[in-house]
Amino acid sequence: MKIYLDLDEIDSIKTPYVQSSSDIMKITGNNIGNFAFRHALRFLVKEIESYKVVNWGDARRLINEEVRVEKVILSCANWLGFSDADERSNLVRAKIIEDFSAPVVAFGLGAQASNVDEKLEFGPNTARLAKAIAKHSEQISVRDEFTLSLLKKIGIENAIVTGCPSNFINQSSSFIKRLATQAENGRRKKLSLQKFIIGEFSGGNKHSGGVLRRSLEFMKETNSNYLIQSPVLLPFFLNESASVPSPYTANKPKDMSLESLEAILRQQVLGFSSVDAWMDFSRSCDLSFGMRIHGNMIPLQSGVPSVLIAHDSRTLGLSESMSFPKVSLSDFLGAELREIPELMYTQFLNQLPEYEYKRQTLSDTFKKFLSINDV
Structure with missing residues (x-):
């Protein structure tokens, strides 16, 4: 099985007219703009339809059931944050990626900070997540030089700056x-x-x-x-x-x-x-x-x-x-x-x-x- 590890809905909300505002935020990851990032993978990964969309809860179930996973695609966005909430979320993410122990293809990993400060350092769980992704990836797509520099500070060398995947939705010449x-x-x-x-x-x-x-x-x-x-x-x-x-x-x-x-x-x-x-x-x-x-x-x-x-x-x-x-x-x-x-x-x-x-x-x-x- 090849999986696309994300939220349940990639770039649209089913029956949006019956969803409350809180439902919509939950479905989109608290920002409808997140859909742009995920939508872009349809144009970058030709075989994307062969990947099963799996949320993080179902990912843990697959691990517990010892389902063999061949490859994992991640649309990462602003995961590398510095708040307590980021630390909690990233511990969950890190454990799942470690337990799958499958090749990972990570798109657009980004550091989320209010300002660029050379003294910034990731918390232990965020660093653990970054290292888990790096260990299981041939190369990591990161969104900017700031993210790249922070990854290098914790010894990650297999990352490259790509910007956001949404930059390539329009394929017209x-x-x-x-x-x-x-x-x-x-x-x-x-x-x-x-x-x-x-x-x-x-x-x-x-x-x-x-x-x-x-x-x-x-x-x-x-x-x-x-x-x-x-x-x-x-x-x-x-x-x-x-x-x-x-x-x-x-x-x-x-x-x-x-x-x-x-x-x-x-x-x-x-x-x-x-x-x-x-x-x-x-x-x-x-x-x-x-x-x-x-x-x-x-x-x-x-x-x-x-x-x-x-x-x-x-x-x-x-x-x-x-x-x-x-x-x-x-x-x-x-x-x-x-x-x-x-x-x-x-x-x-x-x-x-x-x-x-x-x-x-x-x-x-x-x-x-x-x-x-x-x-």
Whole structure:
């Protein structure tokens, strides 16, 4: 048996209309954007359908039943964290990988930290997980140089930087050309005729509130859709709660009433239960920007110019590993509202050649990685 060790649902939610917000978060791993990562493996691993999707609980059952497992695929994401919760989760993961004692193919392993600090060290369970993956892998795909450096500190040498697998969802040979054309066409339109995607703000940064406030101001003046991924706004979006969440009330523009804020959120917030649906909507838009990698990657892979608002070392590290087009926090917060689209188009077009070059380089890296791991 070959298994794909992950959550039960890879890139879509079955019967989403009967699922509560808490159900949706449980199914997606607390972030709908996680689906982008997993969806990408359909395009990277040709034989992915021959792998049985197994969750971590069922994995332990297979071990107890002594079922022989030939190979394990892992879509890892931000497993290498530094919290007590990460330590608990990683002990479970490490034991399962050790007990399977089967070849592992690990995609996109990432270190999750609020800042890049050379003094950071993994906790014992997180280090144990990393070493278990390394021991059973020919080579590990990691998302950025920061993760690579931390793995080297604990003696792991068989890792290579690949960026995020979601960077390769779009396999069209005209992908980059279409992006350039879309950006040029979009910037020529009147502001009133443009349709924007704004990615959900990412909390935990001292500038998060400022970005949210600026985004709400922009939403008030433009044809914008605010795409959510996390638990914060989901209960309100699904009519489970009548109250606007506190991060939004606390960071609303001074000249915006609570009633106006609620109206904007009711009318302009969208959420999707599958990557395909998210991408299908995205292609109808002109421009995407926001604080989240996957919130921008999905529109980008749909052929829509997308720009990351670079706000912390974690996000910046991943964006730099892929040369994902970005704009500085100060430039975004300092721009006049009507200047924001032109700022984004300009930055996107200026950085697109580097993104194209880096994407091709990472594509070659992924091909070698897959060959080395015999998938």
